[in-house]
Amino acid sequence: MENLAPAGNRAALERADAAGADAVYLGYSAFSARAGAGNFNRQELEDAIRYAHLRHMRVHVTVNTLVKDGELAQVTEVLRLLNDLHADAVLVQDLGVLRIARNLFPDLTVHASTQMAIHNRTGVVWCGKHGIRRAVLARECSLEEIRKCADTGVEIEVFVHGAQCVAVSGLCLFSSMVGERSGNRGRCAQPCRMEYDYRGRWGAWLSPRDVCLRDELPKLAEAGVASCKIEGRLKRPEYVATVAASYWKGMDSLERGCFEKADEAEKEGLLQIFNRGGFMKGYALGCEDAGVIFPDTVNHQGVRIGRVTAADGKLAKVQLEKDLRNGDGLSLRGAHEEISLVYAGPNLKTGETAILRLRPDVKAKGGDIVFRLTAVDQLEKAEAMKGRTVPVDLFLKAMPGEALRLTATDGENTVTVTGDIVEAAKTRAVTEEELGRSLEKTGDTVFVPREVKTKTAGAFVPVSRVNAIRREALEALAEERIREFEQRIPNSELLRSLLPKDQISFDICSMAAVTQIKDLDSSSTIQNSELNVPEEHLPAGEVPQIAYIRTKEQAELARTAGLWVVWCPEDYRTEALQALKAVIQPGDWLALPDVCEEETLQALRRYTEENKELLGGVVLGSVGQLGTDWPVAYAAGAGVPVMNRQAASLLMEEGCAFVTASPELTGQELKTLLAGGAPVVTTVYGRTRLMLLHHCPARTALGLKKGHAGCRMCDEGHPDALKDQVLEDRKGYRFPLLRQRLPEGCLVQLMNAFPTDIINSEFRIQNSELNRAVVLTTEDPEDTRMVLKAFKEGRKTDGETTSGHWKRPVE
Numbered sequence: 001m002e003n004l005a006p007a008g009n010r011a012a013l014e015r016a017d018a019a020g021a022d023a024v025y026l027g028y029s030a031f032s033a034r035a036g037a038g039n040f041n042r043q044e045l046e047d048a049i050r051y052a053h054l055r056h057m058r059v060h061v062t063v064n065t066l067v068k069d070g071e072l073a074q075v076t077e078v079l080r081l082l083n084d085l086h087a088d089a090v091l092v093q094d095l096g097v098l099r100i101a102r103n104l105f106p107d108l109t110v111h112a113s114t115q116m117a118i119h120n121r122t123g124v125v126w127c128g129k130h131g132i133r134r135a136v137l138a139r140e141c142s143l144e145e146i147r148k149c150a151d152t153g154v155e156i157e158v159f160v161h162g163a164q165c166v167a168v169s170g171l172c173l174f175s176s177m178v179g180e181r182s183g184n185r186g187r188c189a190q191p192c193r194m195e196y197d198y199r200g201r202w203g204a205w206l207s208p209r210d211v212c213l214r215d216e217l218p219k220l221a222e223a224g225v226a227s228c229k230i231e232g233r234l235k236r237p238e239y240v241a242t243v244a245a246s247y248w249k250g251m252d253s254l255e256r257g258c259f260e261k262a263d264e265a266e267k268e269g270l271l272q273i274f275n276r277g278g279f280m281k282g283y284a285l286g287c288e289d290a291g292v293i294f295p296d297t298v299n300h301q302g303v304r305i306g307r308v309t310a311a312d313g314k315l316a317k318v319q320l321e322k323d324l325r326n327g328d329g330l331s332l333r334g335a336h337e338e339i340s341l342v343y344a345g346p347n348l349k350t351g352e353t354a355i356l357r358l359r360p361d362v363k364a365k366g367g368d369i370v371f372r373l374t375a376v377d378q379l380e381k382a383e384a385m386k387g388r389t390v391p392v393d394l395f396l397k398a399m400p401g402e403a404l405r406l407t408a409t410d411g412e413n414t415v416t417v418t419g420d421i422v423e424a425a426k427t428r429a430v431t432e433e434e435l436g437r438s439l440e441k442t443g444d445t446v447f448v449p450r451e452v453k454t455k456t457a458g459a460f461v462p463v464s465r466v467n468a469i470r471r472e473a474l475e476a477l478a479e480e481r482i483r484e485f486e487q488r489i490p491n492s493e494l495l496r497s498l499l500p501k502d503q504i505s506f507d508i509c510s511m512a513a514v515t516q517i518k519d520l521d522s523s524s525t526i527q528n529s530e531l532n533v534p535e536e537h538l539p540a541g542e543v544p545q546i547a548y549i550r551t552k553e554q555a556e557l558a559r560t561a562g563l564w565v566v567w568c569p570e571d572y573r574t575e576a577l578q579a580l581k582a583v584i585q586p587g588d589w590l591a592l593p594d595v596c597e598e599e600t601l602q603a604l605r606r607y608t609e610e611n612k613e614l615l616g617g618v619v620l621g622s623v624g625q626l627g628t629d630w631p632v633a634y635a636a637g638a639g640v641p642v643m644n645r646q647a648a649s650l651l652m653e654e655g656c657a658f659v660t661a662s663p664e665l666t667g668q669e670l671k672t673l674l675a676g677g678a679p680v681v682t683t684v685y686g687r688t689r690l691m692l693l694h695h696c697p698a699r700t701a702l703g704l705k706k707g708h709a710g711c712r713m714c715d716e717g718h719p720d721a722l723k724d725q726v727l728e729d730r731k732g733y734r735f736p737l738l739r740q741r742l743p744e745g746c747l748v749q750l751m752n753a754f755p756t757d758i759i760n761s762e763f764r765i766q767n768s769e770l771n772r773a774v775v776l777t778t779e780d781p782e783d784t785r786m787v788l789k790a791f792k793e794g795r796k797t798d799g800e801t802t803s804g805h806w807k808r809p810v811e
Contacts, residue, residue, distance in 0.1 A: 001220065002227035003251055004060070004157065005244040008039070008234060013048055015241035016057075018385035020248035023058035025091065027233065028082070031063045031075055031186070042081065049085050053482045054446055055388050058088040064113035065185045066662065067094045069644045069672040076100055083108045086486040091136065092116070093170055093184070095623065096646030102131045109133050111157070115170035115184065116623060117639070120598040121148040123624020128154040136229065139164045139211075140283045140595065140694045143223055148598050150224025158220065158284065160213040161243055162231025163276070166192045166206045166293075167691035167750075168595055171639060174690040176664055177752055177802075178733075182810040184641070184664065193298040196727040196735075198697050203295030205697050205727060206750075212270060212279035215261045217250045219285070235274065238382035242273040245385070272303045272375050289695045291705035302331060302371040306354065311364040318354040318370050323347070329374035330356070332364050339364060340373070391450035392477065394439045396466070398456040400424040404465060406439075408473040410447075413484055415476040419469045425460040432456055438466040445474050543658045543679045546773040547788075548591060548686070552583045554776045554784050559585065561788040563774065566591050566619055571741040572600070577607055587616040594621035594639035594692055597744050601628065608632055617657060626654050633657045638683070645673060648680055658771065663688055664810045667761060679771060684759045685787055685797065686775025688804065690735065691750040697737060698722040709745040722748065736778055751777060757801035759791055 005016035007024040016024045026048065027039040040048055045061070052059045061082050067075050075097055082090050083105045090108060092098050093115035101110050111134040112118050112127045119138040127135045134155035137146060141158070150156045165172060165183075172183050174191045181187040192206040213220065213228075220228065228251070230243050246266055253260040262270070271279070277294030278301070280287045305322040316332070325347045332339040339362045348354050358364055390410050397405045404419035435454040442449060547558035548566045555565050566589040569580055584590075592604060608618060609631045617633030620626065623640050636642065636651045636659040643662040651659045658679035661670060674680055698720055699711060713721040726734040733753040740747040759772075774791055776784055790797040 001217070001225055001251055001254075002058075002157075003244060003247050004227050004229045005240050006230055006232040006235065007048070007240065008232075009237070010040075010044065010048060011237040012233075012235075012240045013051065014387060015237040015382065015385065016244050017052070017055055017387045019241045019244035020252075020388070021057060021244045023060060023088065023227070024052065025060040025062060025229070025233075027062045027186075028078055031065045031067065031071075031078060031097075045081075046085055049087060050482060053086070053485045054478050055390070056481070056485050057388075060089040060091060060111065061087045062091045062113065063097060064091045064093040064115050066182070066641055066643045066664070067097055068665070068669055070669075072096065072100070072644060072646060076104065079105055079108065089134065094643065094647060095640075095650045096644040096648075098130065098132070099646045099650040106131070111136060113170075114138055114159070117168050117170045117595065118149075118624050119168075119595050119622070120145055120601055120624060121152060122598060122601055122627040123622065124149040124152045124154050124156070124627075126624050126627030128152060129627070134226065138168055138595070140168060142286070142597070143219060143284050145597055146220075146225060146284060147223040150226075155226040156224060157227035157229050158225050159211060159231055159282075160217075160220070160228040160247065161211055161270075162235075162274075163210055164208055164231065164282065166208050166695070167693060170641070171594055171692045172690070173663065173688055174750070176810050177688055177690055177804065180805075180808055180810055182664055185810060187811040192691075194729065196729055198701055198727055199725065201701065204298050205293060205295055205700065206691070206693075207276070207294060207298045208292050208695075209277045209280040209294045210275050211282040212275075213281060213285065214246055214250055214266075214270065216281060216285055217247075217254050218259050221254060232274075238379045239273050241382035241385055242269055242378065246270055268303055269378060271301075272372065272378055274300050275302075277301060283694060288705055288708040289699040290703045292695045293700045295700070300373055302329075302373040303375075304369060305330075305372045306370045308332065308334075308364055308366055308368040308370060309353070310366055311358070311368075313363060314358055314360075316356040316358055316364040316368075318356060320348055320350055320352050320354055322372070323349055324354050324372070325376045327376040328372050331371045331373050332356075332368045333371065334365050334368035336363065336365065336368075339368075387446075389448045390446050390481070392442070392447040392474070393451040393453075394449060394470070394473070395453045396435055396439060396455070396469075398422050398430070398435060398454070398459045398461045400457075400459050404461065404469055406469045406473045408447075408477045410477060410481065413477060413480040415473060415480055417469060417473045417476055419465060423460045425458055429458045430456060430461045435461065435466060438463055439470055441467070442470070442474065446478070447474050543681060543771040545771070545791075546681060548773060548775045550777060553781045554779065555583065555585075555588070557781065557784045557788055558774075558776070561792060563788070564616075565589070570739055572596070572604070573741060573743050574603065574607075576741070581611065581614065584611075584614060586614055588614075589617045589619055589635075590615055591619040591637060592621045592625060593740060593742060593747065594637075595694075595747060596621075596742055600743050601625065603743070605630070620656075626651075626656075635681075636660055638663070638689070642673070642680065645675075645678075648673065648678060652679075660773075663756065664805050666809050667758075667806045669809070674770065681771045681773050682758075683756065683773045683775055684761075684770065685755060685757050685791060686773075687736070687751040687755045687777050689749050690752055693748040693750060696722060696746055696748055697727065698725065709743075711746065714739055714741075714746070722746075738777060752802070754800050754802045755797070756804040757797050758803055758806045759797065760795050761803065761806055 002022045004023045005021035007013040007026040029039050029041045049059050079101050089111045091111045091113040093113045110132050112132045114136040117138050118135045124135045136157040175189040176182040179189045181189045195202050196205050198205050306318040306320040308316050309319050310317045328343045393409050395407045400422050404422050407416045432454040436452045439452050440449045544564035547563040548568050549555045550568050558565050568591045605628050612631045615632050619635050619637040621639040635657045638660050641662040642648050642659045648659050658681050661680050661682045722739050725737050728734045735753050736751045738749040787797050
């Protein structure tokens with residue numbers, strides 16, 4: 001398995017190298033889903049890739065944001081740069097970026113970012129068919145789902161340590177809709193780490209604990225995981241070093257056939273460097289609800305080191321349970337507000353009493369618990385780690401009358417350089433030992449001498465000449481190591497070798513080329529107009545006006561208003577779907593859940609087959625669902641975000657009857673996407689789903705950690721059930737929580753506090769007819785009548801609404 005570490009900057013890259021990471025993932029200065037990380041400009045990126053490749057460490061670069069049409073030229077140049085610099089992989093979310101990468105740079109290795117929300121075997125197969133070598137699975141996948149995904153032959157990458165998004169990655173609009181900072185474009189403001197009121201109790205109900213799968217590596221290996229990903233591009237370099245070193249130790253012992261779990265010191269070290277409420281084993285190993293969420297605080301918890309025994313206002317005495325060093329960062333926690341300070345004093349041992357000096361504005365109390373947030377010795381140890389080195393054998397021949405000749409080899413690569421003709425010594429000849437000592441001075445290079453041999457007799461060789469030829473040889477060997485490491489199997493060829501024969505149906509070379517882009521060389525400048533797919537490439541389609549509905553009453557009223565009905569049922573279990581047939585009218589469509597296990601997806605496929613004469617089609621909830629051969633028409637719903645015409649074109653090539661415009665586009669930005677009457681649906685009314693949650697706030701508030709799949713609280717009308725509940729923020733905005741029941745358990749949809757209403761705004765897009773959709777969720781019959789009347793009349797609905805991003809672009 002690959003030990004994959006984050007590198008938010010050059011210092012973190014070097015610490016990952018020192019910790020034994022096999023690969024790093026990092027962001028370029030544009031189109032990275034962690035814009036707040038240091039990231040790398042062009043020169044820094046080139047230097048970083050050379051640094052890593054010299055040490056045979058891979059570099060994966062994130063280009064995993066959603067991209068607007070006006071940015072396609074820029075993102076194409078980024079892809080070209082990564083291709084030219086021999087990046088080992090590029091991670092993508094946007095289907096338009098995928099299409100450009102596959103058509104213009106077919107041998108650039110592409111990984112499906114976790115933001116693409118690939119979460120089952122069918123989705124992974126789809127990735128393979130589109131030239132994607134690796135899928136970074138959604139964090140919500142169980143170990144069994146991971147195993148099924150790995151069986152496809154496509155490489156599987158999973159997050160093993162650190163923070164995780166509470167929402168399905170790529171399906172979160174919370175930061176975007178409430179603060180104009182899009183998580184899908186690298187600017188997440190982390191509203192999930194804020195406190196909310198649930199049933200009168202304030203807490204961080206959307207804040208998960210950090211994951212730690214250090215001791216579960218054998219299970220991941222047995223499931224077929226190819227890469228273990230450590231979260232943390234925003235973390236300090238010492239975090240990268242500490243965590244990557246721990247996972248290297250586990251993987252190394254696993255590879256040697258004698259796996260070693262983390263000992264107590266190692267476990268404490270991982271907790272010390274960063275943790276939120278301790279660690280959990282994540283969804284992969286069965287964590288649920290209260291086992292996932294830590295509502296008490298969102299900050300680093302550190303490690304408990306003692307208790308305050310007395311405090312007089314200026315000083316506090318602490319009985320130590322662990323060693324304490326001068327400079328350690330501490331936190332005192334009790335009934336009062338948390339107190340943070342830095343210890344200044346002598347180094348102390350467990351059992352001794354520490355005296356803490358308090359600021360005048362804080363007061364500690366006896367009984368307060370003291371936690372260490374940063375440990376000086378841990379940071380010093382991480383900083384002192386030495387980067388990997390390359391053993392080198394050197395053989396120098398210095399014979400009078402012959403050219404000076406030095407051969408250097410690392411065991412796999414060999415170079416030989418020659419210098420000027422060696423002169424005979426007029427007085428004292430240089431000895432072989434003297435030549436050897438000069439060769440051994442490899443300085444600050446990556447190379448360390450392993451075997452040094454020299455041959456000379458009666459020669460005069462100045463030390464400067466030996467130093468010069470040594471530098472030249474090592475530089476040549478470094479170049480050869482990099483060149484050899486960057487010799488890659490063409491992406492299409494490797495994928496054919498990975499996928500089982502019965503799954504190979506893609507042909508990268510024959511995929512439709514990006515229209516109007518021909519024979520681009522490294523000096524070409526791409527214009528946005530060249531990347532905008534022409535109108536004839538996105539066929540215009542007769543898409544009726546759509547109503548997404550949840551109830552029978554909403555469906556009946558929508559039909560009366562002449563809208564095309566798409567069912568979004570609350571319950572996708574077999575018995576509920578069978579009952580649904582009694583109210584579905586011929587030609588109605590069914591919206592599929594955005595996330596479901598493979599078994600559930602296949603059950604939905606069978607249901608569709610059995611009812612293909614009744615159903616008009618299905619609206620897909622994720623791009624991976626394109627991997628199923630649907631027996632009815634299908635379209636791409638809101639779970640397959642379309643922000644540019646390249647993405648729309650890919651989906652049309654896949655056979656989608658229509659696609660859905662991203663709600664993060666402004667009215668002006670929609671003009672390009674909608675040009676020519678392409679079958680792109682725009683939601684003009686409805687509550688935007690902000691998050692899709694895998695934990696249930698109701699069960700979390702009750703402290704339940706097991707039994708998620710079998711829960712019947714909502715079915716039985718339990719007083720603590722989720723029905724009609726909301727999360728309320730500090731400003732009083734109430735965000736409804738809607739249940740979506742699957743055979744494997746419930747998902748929870750966190751909806752916006754107000755519906756988006758742009759019904760009377762579409763006329764501002766000149767020469768473009770909107771294919772409009774109304775999304776009905778919490779609306780009762782009276783509300784539904786009001787919405788549909790306003791929709792028919794082309795005016796704003798009554799009540800408090802938002803215009804979303806119609807006038808305010810996201811960052």
